[in-house]
Amino acid sequence: MIPPSIRLKLSQAGIIASFILRGLLALHRTASAEDDVGAAGREARQWRAEHRVIDLHQHLDYRPELLERAIRVMDASGVGLGVDLTPGTVTPGSDGQPSEFEAHKKVADTLFPGRWVQYMNLDYTHWDQPDFAEQAVKQVEEGRRLGAAGFKEEKRLGLYLRDGHGQLIKVDDPKLDPMWERLGELNMPVSIHVGDPKAFFEPYNEKNERWKELKDHPRWWFGDTNKFPTFHGLLEALNRVIARHPGATFVSVHFGNNAEELDWIDQALARYPNLRVDLAARIPEIGRHDPEQVHRLFVKYQDRILFGTDFQSLEGRMILGSSGNEPLPTETDAEVFFAKEWRWLETRDRNWAHMTPIQGDWTISSIGLPASVLRKIYFDNARKLLARSLPAPTLKARHTRRDFEPDGDLTKTLWQTTSATRVETEAGEGGIRPELSTAVRCLWSDDYLYLAYRCPYTELTVFKPSQGERKRFDLRAPGVSLWDRDVVEAFIGSDSQDIRNYTEFELAPTNERLDVRLALSNKDFEWSSGFQSAVKIRADEKIWDCEMRIPLASLSAAKPIAGTRWRMNLFRSDRANKAALAWRAPLSQTFHVPERFGVLEFVE
Ligand SMILES: [Zn+2]
Numbered sequence: 001m002i003p004p005s006i007r008l009k010l011s012q013a014g015i016i017a018s019f020i021l022r023g024l025l026a027l028h029r030t031a032s033a034e035d036d037v038g039a040a041g042r043e044a045r046q047w048r049a050e051h052r053v054i055d056l057h058q059h060l061d062y063r064p065e066l067l068e069r070a071i072r073v074m075d076a077s078g079v080g081l082g083v084d085l086t087p088g089t090v091t092p093g094s095d096g097q098p099s100e101f102e103a104h105k106k107v108a109d110t111l112f113p114g115r116w117v118q119y120m121n122l123d124y125t126h127w128d129q130p131d132f133a134e135q136a137v138k139q140v141e142e143g144r145r146l147g148a149a150g151f152k153e154e155k156r157l158g159l160y161l162r163d164g165h166g167q168l169i170k171v172d173d174p175k176l177d178p179m180w181e182r183l184g185e186l187n188m189p190v191s192i193h194v195g196d197p198k199a200f201f202e203p204y205n206e207k208n209e210r211w212k213e214l215k216d217h218p219r220w221w222f223g224d225t226n227k228f229p230t231f232h233g234l235l236e237a238l239n240r241v242i243a244r245h246p247g248a249t250f251v252s253v254h255f256g257n258n259a260e261e262l263d264w265i266d267q268a269l270a271r272y273p274n275l276r277v278d279l280a281a282r283i284p285e286i287g288r289h290d291p292e293q294v295h296r297l298f299v300k301y302q303d304r305i306l307f308g309t310d311f312q313s314l315e316g317r318m319i320l321g322s323s324g325n326e327p328l329p330t331e332t333d334a335e336v337f338f339a340k341e342w343r344w345l346e347t348r349d350r351n352w353a354h355m356t357p358i359q360g361d362w363t364i365s366s367i368g369l370p371a372s373v374l375r376k377i378y379f380d381n382a383r384k385l386l387a388r389s390l391p392a393p394t395l396k397a398r399h400t401r402r403d404f405e406p407d408g409d410l411t412k413t414l415w416q417t418t419s420a421t422r423v424e425t426e427a428g429e430g431g432i433r434p435e436l437s438t439a440v441r442c443l444w445s446d447d448y449l450y451l452a453y454r455c456p457y458t459e460l461t462v463f464k465p466s467q468g469e470r471k472r473f474d475l476r477a478p479g480v481s482l483w484d485r486d487v488v489e490a491f492i493g494s495d496s497q498d499i500r501n502y503t504e505f506e507l508a509p510t511n512e513r514l515d516v517r518l519a520l521s522n523k524d525f526e527w528s529s530g531f532q533s534a535v536k537i538r539a540d541e542k543i544w545d546c547e548m549r550i551p552l553a554s555l556s557a558a559k560p561i562a563g564t565r566w567r568m569n570l571f572r573s574d575r576a577n578k579a580a581l582a583w584r585a586p587l588s589q590t591f592h593v594p595e596r597f598g599v600l601e602f603v604e
Contacts, residue, residue, distance in 0.1 A: 040371040041346045047378060048078020048342075054382040057191070057253060057280035057308025058082040061315050062104045064111055070313035071112055073331055077338035081391070082116045083308075083382075084108070085152035085191055089123035090142045102146050114391035119191060120148035122179075124156075128164040136179035140186065149389035150189040158194060158234045159222060168229070171237035172244075180241060184248030189385050191251040191278070195234040196220060197285065197359075198260050213358050216324030235264075242272045249385065251276040251306060259285035262297055269301050276385070277301075278308035279377075281321040283344050284354040287364025291350070295367040302373040306381050309341060321356035345369055345377070372434075380432040387430025387585055393598040395421045395570075395583075397442035397449065399562065406547035408536030410452050415441055423453075423488075423570050427582040427591060436579050438488070438572045444602055449555065451548045453488045453507075453572070458542065461486045461575035466510040473514060473525060482506050482514045486574055488546060491597065493567040494556035499594040502567065503529065503555060509544045511535045520592060529554035560602045568600035 047053060051074075060070060060082075074082060088100025098106070101120050108116045120143035126132055140151060161169040171194055183190055195201075199210035204221045208214055214221050222228040229237075235258060242250050252275060256265045259282040269275055279286070286294055298305060312319035317328050320337040329337075340355035348368040354360075369377070383390060398418050424437035436456060443450040462485050463472060473481040483489070486509055493502030500520040507513045511534065517527040531550040538545065552559060560566070570583035571591055586593035 036370060037346065037348055037368045040369065040374055041342075043371040044342060044346055044374055044378070045078075047375065051075070051078055051080030052379050053077075053079045053307065054081045054083070054379045054386075055079045055309050055311060056083045056251070056306045056382050056385075057278050057310050058084050058116075059086050059310070059312040059314065059319075060084045060104075060108070060116070061313060062087075062107045063315070064107070066313045066315070067108060067111055069318070069331065070311070071115060073311070073313070073318075073334040073338070074115070076331075076335050079338070080115070081382075082311075083119065083149065083386070084116050085119045086121055086154070087118040089121050090139055090146055090148070091123040091125070099146070101143065101148065105147060117149035117386060117389050117391070118147070119150040119152040120146075121152055121154070124161055124169070127161075127169065127175075133175045133178045136176060137182045140179055140182055140188065144186045144188060147389070148188065149386055150191060151183050152191045153193065155193040155196060158229055158237060171234060172240045176241075177244065180245040180248050184245055187388050189249045189251060189276075191253050192238065193253045193257065194238045195231055195257045196222065196254075198231055201228075201231045209360055212360075213322060213324055216358075239268065239272070242275055246272075246274050249274050249276065251278050251385070253278050253280050253308070254310075255279060255282040255286055262289055262293060266297060266300070269304055276304045276306055276381070278306045279341075280308035281310035281356065281359075283341060284321070284356050284359040284362075284364060287344055287354055287366070288362060291348070291365040291367050295369065298367060298369055298377070299373055302376050303381060305377050306385065307341075307378050309338070311337075322359055324358045326358060345374060375434065376432075380434070383425065383432055384430045387425070387587060390584075393421060393584055394601050395440065395442050395568065395598065396601050396603045397444045399602070399604050400443050400445050400450075403445050403448060406450075406532050406534035406549050408534035408545050408547055410441075410454055410536075410545045410547070414443065415452055418443060420454075421570075421583065423572050423581050423583045425582050425585045427571065427580040427585050428587065428589065430585045430587060433577070433579055433581060436572070436574055436577055436581060438581065440570050440583070442600065444552070444560065446559070447552055449492075449550045449552055451490055451505075451550070453546050455488065455544045455546075455572060455574075456542060457486070457544060457574060457576070459576040460509050460537070460544065462508055462510045463512065464510075466512050468512070471514045471525060472512055475523075482508055482512060483573060486576075487572070489571040489573075489591070490548065490550075491569045491571075491591070491594075492550075492555055492600065493594060493597060494558075494560075499567060499597070502594060502597075503527075505529070505531060505548060505550060507533050507535070507546055507548060509535055509537060509546075511546075513548075518592070520594070562602055562604045564602045566600045566602075567594065567597040569597045 087104040090099045090101045092099050105118050126135055157169055157171045163169055199208050200220050201223050202208055204223055256277040258264050310321050318334055320329055337355045344366045347366045349366045351363040354364045418441040420439035420441050422437050423440055424433055439454040441452045487506045490505045491502050495501040502518055504516040513533050515529045517524040533548045535546040572581045584596055584598045586596045
């Protein structure tokens with residue numbers, strides 16, 4: 001029999017041993033998790049250095065100094081493109097003045113081209129008129145014509161907007177059905193805010209967990225059930241709208257307008273394929289849940305969750321997710337706000353102070369997503385959603401005095417001095433194929449334009465044997481032309497008067513090539529540019545590299561000079577992966593959509 005004192009020691013030893021073991025296991029787990037997390041964070045920093053992040057949820061004031069301030073914050077944080085959800089309605093001003101939407105868009109496009117796209121807002125003034133349903137349809141058609149990327153509805157429906165009899169207008173009022181339907185047909189995504197945090201529907205007193213915020217914003221309290229619908233009543237009305245219009249894409253903002261109920265979100269996303277959610281102003285809520293559960297949800301719906309912040313550069317103040325009567329945030333505060341967004345998505349940090357203190361006195365825990373999921377949330381999902389209205393990309397061709405014969409070697413120093421653009425967007429639908437992302441670089445000399453493509457592949461699909469110099473095409477027979485196997489292509493248009501005039505260059509991994517001159521819809525295959533090319537296949541790395549050298553004289557009668565801008569699109573077909581990739585997606589069955597070209601800019 002063991003004396004009690006020793007028994008105690010033995011059990012203590014057992015506890016210590018199991019403690020050490022658990023410690024070692026935890027250490028092991030942390031180490032491997034940190035490897036992934038570290039790698040994802042490094043990739044994400046690179047994306048931010050390239051300003052690839054898209055913030056799908058911003059609100060702007062269009063005074064130049066306030067736009068400038070927003071750009072400084074976005075630049076410091078690595079946000080390349082912002083979506084302003086509330087630029088105004090498309091109703092013209094009195095005396096034929098441009099609408100608020102038009103005027104605002106013009107200011108942003110003039111001062112900061114390519115940095116913002118705008119959604120439009122509905123003008124409810126004539127709600128009580130019998131033809132308002134048609135008026136609403138006309139408004140969104142006008143918005144589309146004026147360049148609205150999408151449509152935003154604020155939390156007015158069900159909570160603030162009233163008809164002529166003083167009744168609240170319901171979220172699912174059938175009068176709006178034709179408009180939702182038309183938004184789907186016009187490929188204009190809808191961002192919609194309905195309801196608010198649950199606490200805003202609970203008693204208005206110091207015990208309310210959002211008291212700090214509510215006492216500064218009494219109008220955000222909806223707890224009086226005699227006046228307002230219930231929280232779930234509002235959400236169910238939104239679900240009915242989403243269900244009735246499967247052709248329209250709905251981004252339910254603020255994490256599905258229900259950041260507190262992850263299972264509810266899971267079910268809604270499972271039920272409605274046309275539903276997406278953004279993260280705007282809700283990381284402080286989502287971050288309160290079990291981070292493992294949130295991680296699983298984000299991985300499960302990685303194609304349906306979009307980055308957005310509710311960053312607002314408004315008169316008098318910036319708003320970082322939310323605000324009250326606290327001191328005005330500085331630009332440094334704004335950078336910290338964005339840094340905390342990254343920290344939550346990219347690290348596994350536990351129990352830290354969230355980015356919007358006024359939203360509540362609690363801590364959050366990070367969810368450490370893998371890089372493949374992060375890039376979808378940060379930009380790829382938004383690129384697909386906004387494919388129709390993303391700003392045209394520019395590729396800068398750097399000038400060189402040194403002409404060279406193509407040899408397919410992209411490691412030469414000259415190429416290292418250029419920056420690459422990516423061909424990775426599906427030509428038809430605008431989806432992103434990062435695994436096939438093709439880097440393209442461009443140089444020009446006084447006599448030539450040079451293009452270099454680096455193409456990752458899994459399996460090459462080519463014609464055998466090679467036909468050498470003879471152009472391989474037959475417009476009457478399917479499947480026998482060069483473009484019916486793996487190729488890279490460049491469409492280049494120097495004619496600023498008629499964008500339907502341009503030239504086309506194709507190159508296969510066999511170094512077979514083809515050039516065509518187009519005056520849509522005529523295609524001149526007899527034309528010869530005299531372009532040269534070379535290919536290097538690096539089978540061990542599964543990469544094929546190629547160079548094209550195109551005589552400038554074949555592209556334009558007038559030589560380009562530094563500052564010249566031509567129109568261009570770049571493509572790649574990869575048959576093994578059923579990929580037809582574009583630099584800027586034509587969003588069509590054909591590549592030949594000159595309205596959808598990007599810009600080739602000649603620089604010193
Ligand atoms: Zn907002």
